[in-house]
Amino acid sequence: MGFEPMTPGFDEVHVLWTSEGMSCDGDTVSVTAASLPSLEDVLLGAIPGLPKVHLHNKVLAYETGDDFTAAFHRAARGELEPFILVVEGSIPNEKINGEGYWTSMGNDPDTGEPITLNTWLDRLAPRAWAVVAVGTCAAYGGIHAMAGNPTGCMGLVDYLGEDFRSAGGLPVVNVPGCPVQPDNFMETLLWVLHQAAGLAPVIPLDEQLRPTWLFGKTVHEGCDRAAYYEQGDFAKDYNSPKCQVKVGCWGPVVNCNVTKRGWMDGVGGCPNVGGICIGCTMPGFPDKFMPFMDEPPGGTVSTAAMAVYGPVIRTLRSITNVSANREPKWRHNQPALTSGYEPRWSGGH
Template identity: 75%
Template structure:
C-alpha cells in the first residue's frame, strides 16, 4: 500500500510492522552531480537482467511501481519540473518512500570555507545560488528509505579521491558515516565499479525494491557495504586464465591468452565478479578480453594499485614460488593429455571382437 503524501516513512514502517506488507510505489531519486563522468548511468542502461526499462514499466513480477528521476532518462524538459520531486523530498514532503542513488565522489565543502562550491545540483529558490551536492545529502539523507552508491567514485571516492586531489573527495559512507542507517533501517548499499557492471547494479537495486515491498530480507552486505553475493570472490577465482597461474604459465605481453599477473594484473586480490559475469549479455570483462585487473572495485583504488602496468608486489613472489610446482604439474598433465588423446586398441575393424576387458585387480 502506498504511503499517502504527508505520512512519514517512520509511520509507514510502523504500520507495516502492524500488518502491512510493504510499499506499492517507490521513487528513485538519482543524483549524478557528484564528481563523476556519468559513466555509471550510461553503464546501467546496458543491463538486461533486469533492464531499467523493465523495472520502470512494471514488467518484473512483485516489484512496486517505480518512478525513476534520472537526468539522462527523465521525460521532463529539465529545470524546476525535473527538480520538483527532489525539492519535495528534501523538505520531508515526498509523495512516496524514495531510494536515493548517488553517482560520483563527494567533495569536501569544508575546505572551501563557504567560498564557492565543487559541484552543485539546482539553485536555492530564495537566493538563486547553486546548491552544493553536500546540501542535498544533508537534506535527503535523513528522509531516504534506502541509499545506494553507484560506482567506485560514490562508494569509496575513486579517481577523484586519489592522493594529491584538491577537492578532498570521499565516498558516500565517508560523508554520511559508516554507521548511517536510512529511514528504512538500511546501511548504505555500495555497488562499486568504474563504471558499475550493469547487471550488478540492477540486480542489487531490484533486491532493494523487493525488500521495500516486504517480499525479501535486506540485501546481505560485507564489511565494506558491498553485496556479498557479488563481491564475495576475487577476480582470480572466476578468471578464465586462472589455470595458467596454477601451472606457472605467465603472459609476457598483452597479446597472450595466459595469466597476466606478471604484466600488471591484480586479479588474485581484488573482489569482483566481472570475469564470471562478463560485461554486457555475459560477454567481455577485463581479463576475458585481455585487460589486466587494476582493482577498480576496491576501496583502495586507485592509489593502492598504481602504477597500473607494473607487476603487483605479491605477483613477483607468488609467481616464483609456484614455478617449480607449476612446471611439474604442466608436464604431468601434458603426458596424461597425450595418453587420453588416443583411442583404445580394441576399437578396430577386424574379424574378432576384443573388448579390452582385463580384471587385473583379481588374483
C-alpha cells in the same frame, strides 16, 4: 553487518538518482545496458511483485532544469516518500571550498544560490528509505579522491558517517565498479525494491557494505586464464592468452565478478579479454594499485613452484586484499585538506 531493518510493504517507490557528485555519468550510462533485469523491465512493471517505480535521473529524464529538480525539492520536504536515493560520483569536501563551491544541483528558489550536492545529501539521505552508492566514486571516492586531489572528496560513508542508517534502517549500500557492472546495480536495486515491498529479507552486505553475493569472490577466482596461473605460465605482453599477473594484473586480491558475468550481457570481463585488473571496485582504488603496469604482490613468486609456496602466497594475498579493501586516510569529512595537494598557481588554497 548488524542493523535493524524495517519490513514495510510499499507498492510505489520513487528512485531519486543524482550524479552531481564528482562524476562522469558513466554509471548511469552503464546501467542503460543492464539486462538482468533491464531498467525498462523495472520501469514498465514487468517484474512480478515489484512496487511501481518512478525514476528521476537527469540523463534519462524528459524534464530539464527546475522541472527536473522539483521531485528532489518535494522529497526534501517529505512529500515524496518512500524513495530510494541513488548517488553517483564522489562527495567533495565543501568545508574547504574557499569562496566558492565544488558541485551543485539546481538553485535555491528563494535565494537563487546553487544548492550543493552536500546540502542535497543532508536533506535527502535521512528521509530516504534506502541510500545506494552506484560506482566506486560514490562508494569510496574513486579516481577523484586519489592522492593530491584538490577537492578533498570522499565516498558516501566517509561523508554520512559509519553509523548512518536510512529511514528503512539500512546503512549505505555500495555497488562499486568504474563504471558499475550494470547487472550488479540492477540486481542490488531489485533486492532493495523487493525488500521495500516486504517480499525479501534484509540485503546481505559485507564489511565494505557491498552485496555479498556480488563481491564475495576475487577476479582471479573467476578468470578464464586461472589455469595458466596455476601452471606458472605467464604472458610477457598483451598479445598472449596466458595469465597476465606479470604484466600487472591485480585479479588475485580484488573483489569483483566481471570475469564471471562479463561487462554487459555476458560479454567481456577485463582479464578474460586481455585487460589487466587494476582493482577499480576496491576502496583502495586507485592509489593502492598504482602504478598499474607494475608487477603486483605475489607476481614474483608465481612460478612453477606454486604448489610448494601456495599456502605462503595465499597468506600474502589475504594481507594485500585486506589493505586494498581499506580507503586511504585522506578521505574524510573534516575541515582540512590532507590529500597532499599543492596549488600550482597563486591564489589556490
